[in-house]
Amino acid sequence: MKKVKAKLMDADGFERTLTRMTHEIMERHENLEQLAVIGIRTRGEFIGRRIANLMADLKGAEVKFGTVDVTFYRDDFRTHLPSPEIGPTNIPFAVDNLNIILVDDVLYTGRTIRAALNTIMDFGRPAAIELAVLVDRGHRELPIKADYTGRDHPTMTNEHIHVHVKEVDQEDEVLLLEYVDG
Amino acid sequence: MGDKTISIKHLVGLEGVSRDDIRIILDTGFTFREVLERPIKKVPTLTGINVVNLFFENSTRTRISFELAEKRLSADVTSFSAAASSVKKGETLKDTVQNIHAMKMDAVVMRHPVPGAAIQLSHFVDAVVINAGDGTHEHPTQALLDMLSLQEKFGYLEGLKVGIIGDISHSRVALSNIFGLLAMGAKVTLCGPGHLIPPHVSELGVEVNGDVDEVIEWADAVNVLRIQRERMGVGLIPSVREYRSQFGISLERLSRHKKELIVLHPGPINRGVEIDSEVADSDQAIILDQVLNGVAVRMSVLFHLLKPREEMEAA
């Protein structure tokens, strides 16, 4: 059984965090021509799209946006139960020589990010890839770290972070859940 | 949760396969179509999975399509071709089974000249069995790729009117298409010389009409079957001339019907017999889409059948 232990972010906090992250990204990347945002399906897609939209609003210019589905790149195909419904990977631009901001909701073991990196590399050779995550909950199993972090929240192994986005979950919020026996 | 898992354990045929299962396979097929458009058309999904292609009958196209699907999923692929004569000489299915056990295979793709061979094999082995054509019985991945192509072209299958034209009696492609299309809610009419329509086939839920022009008038799409050259002039089909004039899909015949008709053909084509070059190479023929969709749908089938299941986890 799962129970909600705490609300780490409400809708306002969510919005503020995304805005701050967008500014941090733009401080490092002046030239939107050279930049692209790629969200990892499913929640990372919505967060990534919002960051891209915020950038576009601020600069008054288009920002390239794509999504990746990492199902076919996971390293646990033989052992793990199936992942959520498979969706399209859609990268409607050439990734070569771009600076790519890879976006996901929660950074945990790092394995999803590894799979996403491999997926993107199959589309070409970007100049650089940086990682932006809304929440970093620790417990890394691979040498991966985020370049932009909305919030650091070290967790216990029996805890879980749920990111809800208004596009599919009606509300923006980040919840800390705890697995309890029974 | 929210996961799409198919209920079948093997793909031995489309008879009895549910609409949900077919829908999942087709949906993922479209996802793999996207993978096939990438600069690097390969994903590491089936790394470390062993697949053997056992072909007891020649079929270069089907074998290459499966091999391509397996390689693009990064599976370890072994292919084995044996003449149909070795089946006749007494290599039993059991010998095949024991070889599969010895090779520790995760999946077997089998083409066999005898109806039911894949079903029998699935009773004996733990490995996933995929039927790549069993005699005059079924060829399920061909029907799936046909349906993927129709879905792509029309956007729907429910209510779609499909004519299947040719030697239905000896066609595994026809039988699998009948089962698959009916499961998806499409309507099917068979057309061909009377003695090449299987007995009691209307009990399966299809219409039969010997007048090819009426079928063309009725259909949204027609699947034109290959006429086997070896059946020509041995009593079954008296002559190419006669077949062509009565059942051949020529531009002249199509032009008499004021309509947009989509034409499929499982290949290889006998140009000038069951279909004319002008039709086969025209925009209304989606024969080359079928080839690409064949790889995509086979990737989807392999992916879903080899994906671990709930009950295996529990075991």
Place this chain on the structure above:
Amino acid sequence: MRDVSRTLPEEILITGGSIYDPATGKSRKSDIGVKQGVLVAPDAVQTDSATSIDATGCIITHGLIDIHVHFREPGREDKENLQTGARAALAGGFTRVCMMPNTNPPIDSPEVVRSLLEKGADLPVQINVIGAITREQKGVELAELLEMYAAGVVAFSDDGMPVENGQVLRNALLYARDLGIPIINHAEDTHLRADGVVNQGALSTRLGLPGNPVEAEASMIHRDLLLAGETDARLHVPHVSTALAVELIRKFKGQGVRVTAEATPHHLGLTEDTLTGFNTNAKVAPPLRAEKDRQAIVAALVDGTIDCIATDHAPHTVDEKEHDMINAPFGMIGLDSAVGMAFTVLRQAGLAVEQIIDLFTSGPAAVMGMELTPIEEGAPVELVIINPDENWTYGPEDIYSRSRNTPMLGMNFTGRVSAAITSKGWFCRS
């Protein structure tokens, strides 16, 4: 394997059952004794030393007769031989069998006939031999029918090979007419049958398997009936499988043509649906047919159009049956399940136990011109004890044949053989 052909005890006392004699059609409730292989009054055996069989609830009757078996000797003794075949027969309640000639070499000469009769002489089951109609069953030249008759054959048949040539069959009928024994022709037009391995119909279409149409059987039977009528010879139609054939036989029999017919337990109890899932053990010739055909066969047994039940016991090795549907051989074993299947189906169809017994005894005896052994004191023992109400599930342990090719394993039957006794041996379940 349990010992089924044990040496007959010196004395046996069978108590509590009722005796039905198909030769007279009479039943009586009575105990009966067996002393040195001969029927005696119950008080003629020593009650304390005799082997006793409790036949309460059972019917004691003449040993069953199967006029259509394949014992594979000579040539394929790995499937069955006279000894294992006799063992399976006795366990199935049969005390006489007629062997079909499709052996290797085939039974087409008096030498093979004599050698088989000699070999079978000491077995607990009476072995009868059917000789081939044509040399090597090729359907071209007549075999030495008169010589084989002199050597002791009871009928002629090319078994699985239909005699396609009408003139050859007509000649054989004329030969056999003068001998007074039947010609048995496997009734299938081989061109209509073509490569058919299952009944032609919706099922063969669904399974993608070549179909064998009902007309293949019916058209050949029709020709044979015309020739039998014209020659006034005796024709016996084996393993009738179609409603069409039943109609033809009924019609010609009604016109006085000397025709008899048999049905197998599998054709009266199973349909083509048994093939779903590509079960090679259900691949048989003629094929299992549709439900309406099965019902027609049951009706024909009820009204006497079909004269008897015969198993067409056809053993094949496991290896051969593990082939695919095209390459696996035709045939299934049937001796040890015949009573179970026939009693279950025919009692439901309204036949009395005695009538079913007739289909296994007086019916086949009349076809082959055999005398039944009377069930009376002083006669040699040839009995079967059947519990018509025993419910049982046919399992691997019930198979006494050397082969195991049957799709009936796991089926539930009502009616079971408890014991079979001849002067040369006996089988007793308990």
